[in-house]
Amino acid sequence: MTSLRCPALFLTAPASHQGKTTLTAALARHHRNQGRRVRVFKTGPDFLDPYVLERASGHTVYGLDLWMNGEDDCRARLYKAAAEADLILIEGSMGLFDGTPSSADLAALLGVPLAAVIDAAGMAQSFAAVAHGLASFRPGLAFHGFIANHVASDRHAEMLAQQLPAHPPLLAALRRDEAARLPERHLGLVQAQEIADLDVRLERMAGQIAATALAALPPAVAFPPAAPAEPPKLLAGRRIAIARDAAFAFVYPANLETLLQLGAELSFFSPLTDTALPDCDAVYLPGGYPELHLDTLAANTALKAGLHGHIAAGKPLYAECGGMLYLLDRLTNRAGDSASMLGLLPGQAVLQDRLCGLGLQKMTFPGGALRGHTFHYTRLDTALEPIARAARASGAGTGEALYRSGSLLASYFHAYFPSNPRAAASLFLP
CATH class of the missing domain: 3.40.50.300 (P-loop containing nucleotide triphosphate hydrolases)
Structure with a gap:
């Protein structure tokens, strides 16, 4: 080369x-x-x-x-x-x-x-x-x-x-x-x-x-010539359902490519319009703007039942930032409008006037460490104790919390999957 x-x-x-x-x-x-x-x-x-x-x-x-x-x-x-x-x-x-x-x-x-x-x-x-x-x-x-x-x-x-x-x-x-x-x-x-x-x-x-x-x-x-190492097919035969619409669009294209390279089959669904969760082995709820679609998300009770069934079956669900907000009991926007969300993660969040989280961070998940970032305007109130906290790239201050409830993992942290494909694969394995 x-x-x-x-x-x-x-x-x-x-x-x-x-x-x-x-x-x-x-x-x-x-x-x-x-x-x-x-x-x-x-x-x-x-x-x-x-x-x-x-x-x-x-x-x-x-x-x-x-x-x-x-x-x-x-x-x-x-x-x-x-x-x-x-x-x-x-x-x-x-x-x-x-x-x-x-x-x-x-x-x-x-x-x-x-x-x-x-x-x-x-x-x-x-x-x-x-x-x-x-x-x-x-x-x-x-x-x-x-x-x-x-x-x-x-x-x-x-x-x-x-x-x-x-x-x-x-x-x-x-x-x-x-x-x-x-x-x-x-x-x-x-x-x-x-x-x-x-x-x-x-x-x-x-x-x-x-x-x-x-x-x-x-x-x-x-x-100069450079080529990434091909990751092992740790997700071969596994289908991952990924939320993708106007409320959940914050996902790196490189993350989706990494999942494909790991052998996963990807299926996309819209929490705004779809009433059924695709047949899948794991769910990925990326970040986005759920606070702009409170009533629509709250009204989709059929999909809510499907996601509850997914967790009841012990299947993995990984949620980032806006995806985590969707898991909560309740979400409130800046105007004070509030709606019930999925109720899969105890707590509520309220959109603030000022930035609440910003910067590059490194999160150690049960399957390994991933690099990424945080950027959000909501403040979370939950009684659930985090299982881990991210480390800031600067080395100063405390990073975002990682929460686990049953088979779901959730955080404000946005992970960059190519930084550690093996760790990324572990998010979608039982």
């Missing part, structure tokens, strides 16, 4: 909410419209941005994180993409130097050139100072250029560029366009499948790219 070369660009910013996802999606859609095969990756744990990027590029979007995935997993995914694509785009997380590991750490390791998106609203010549700080703070990073976002006029664009040196260049000055803005809610972007005019918005965004330097392919990057 030899290294593969493919044009690649790493989209970053000085902070969150600068427009990275919008810009990455616009780039992906523009180049896809030119007939190019585009592969997009998202840095760090994220369930919402990838679905928008998937719609823009027409291909599954995988996460890259040096701590959660590990370097080998990141390299293997990029090498595979380089064999298939005409362009690789990587969207960073938060600001360029935020977090440990940061987007800068990943870009430096991979040697992918950076393009920094800077929200220029309310800014003029100071744009150059922010750009200079990003480009000079850590020597050795390859900067392809800068992108001014939310620009008000041609005159505004001129002022932004006045103090900016010729290299790295200003690649684009993109106008503010409220009709193309992606809507948000408490966990981030509104889910792609809920935005009825998403393709119209993507095309509007892509339309601005054509007249800029971003319309050309970035430099080619060499991606």
